[in-house]
Amino acid sequence: MTCLPHPGRVDCSLCYGRQPITFDQTRRTDGDWRITANPLAWGNPNAEVILLGFSKGPSQAGALAGTPHELIAFKGRRLEVGKILAHVGLIPKQEPEGLKRMVDKLIGDKTGRFHFGSLIRCTVERRDRRTGEWKGSGGGMLDRFVATPFGQEVAGRCAMRFLGFLPATTKLVIMFGLGTRGNYVREVLKLVQRARPGQWRQVNEVSHTDGRVTLVHVEHFAAQGALLPNWLGETGHPRSQLGILAREGVQHALGCQTHAYA
Numbered sequence: 001m002t003c004l005p006h007p008g009r010v011d012c013s014l015c016y017g018r019q020p021i022t023f024d025q026t027r028r029t030d031g032d033w034r035i036t037a038n039p040l041a042w043g044n045p046n047a048e049v050i051l052l053g054f055s056k057g058p059s060q061a062g063a064l065a066g067t068p069h070e071l072i073a074f075k076g077r078r079l080e081v082g083k084i085l086a087h088v089g090l091i092p093k094q095e096p097e098g099l100k101r102m103v104d105k106l107i108g109d110k111t112g113r114f115h116f117g118s119l120i121r122c123t124v125e126r127r128d129r130r131t132g133e134w135k136g137s138g139g140g141m142l143d144r145f146v147a148t149p150f151g152q153e154v155a156g157r158c159a160m161r162f163l164g165f166l167p168a169t170t171k172l173v174i175m176f177g178l179g180t181r182g183n184y185v186r187e188v189l190k191l192v193q194r195a196r197p198g199q200w201r202q203v204n205e206v207s208h209t210d211g212r213v214t215l216v217h218v219e220h221f222a223a224q225g226a227l228l229p230n231w232l233g234e235t236g237h238p239r240s241q242l243g244i245l246a247r248e249g250v251q252h253a254l255g256c257q258t259h260a261y262a
Contacts, residue, residue, distance in 0.1 A: 079096055
């Protein structure tokens with residue numbers, strides 16, 4: 001039994017008790033956090049490589065009502081996704097428009113090499129205490145949610161259902177996001193270890209493996225300021241070492257077959 005969902009809306013109500021679920025309307029709130037029941041998936045449910053953001057940000061969540069499904073994932077950030085994938089060797093390096101077209105193609109391919117989604121399949125939002133507004137993005141979003149009991153509950157259920165039993169074809173899980181001082185890397189590893197008990201070991205600072213599947217963290221495609229250029233090695237910043245380590249983690253998982261099938 002595998003647990004990667006087929007592309008489209010995902011039937012899941014694990015975090016909502018017994019209440020009836022209405023897609024993109026049913027919510028659950030805990031303090032300053034809430035989740036909205038709108039889990040989605042793209043790509044191949046028997047993928048070799050899984051690409052996971054943290055949750056749907058405002059650009060994606062706000063597009064659910066009137067946007068074709070294939071255009072929702074990483075909406076507005078596909079160039080950045082392409083730069084990251086090319087940097088770690090999963091797609092060939094090329095000019096910006098080519099990178100965007102490549103990501104468009106991969107997201108729409110239901111039988112290809114990749115599966116796309118998020119660690120938290122539902123939308124996660126945090127309430128701004130100053131304005132009362134609910135926001136799906138912002139500094140520390142990843143770290144702070146998974147550090148709360150509510151976040152641990154939700155993330156744990158998502159990890160158990162969608163990462164616990166992966167297809168035999170799956171070799172690599174890419175997680176977008178590093179967190180403050182690697183906090184997100186450590187928290188996600190704990191979640192995945194609980195979902196997939198086994199002999200996990202560290203490949204390097206951003207990569208871990210259980211001998212069959214390798215988990216690699218890359219910079220978030222919507223990282224603020226110079227974080228992404230620094231990680232990509234465009235500025236000579238020491239953060240570029242994390243990008244090099246991510247590439248090494250991908251090579252560990254796939255060997256020489258990095259972008260051979262992209």
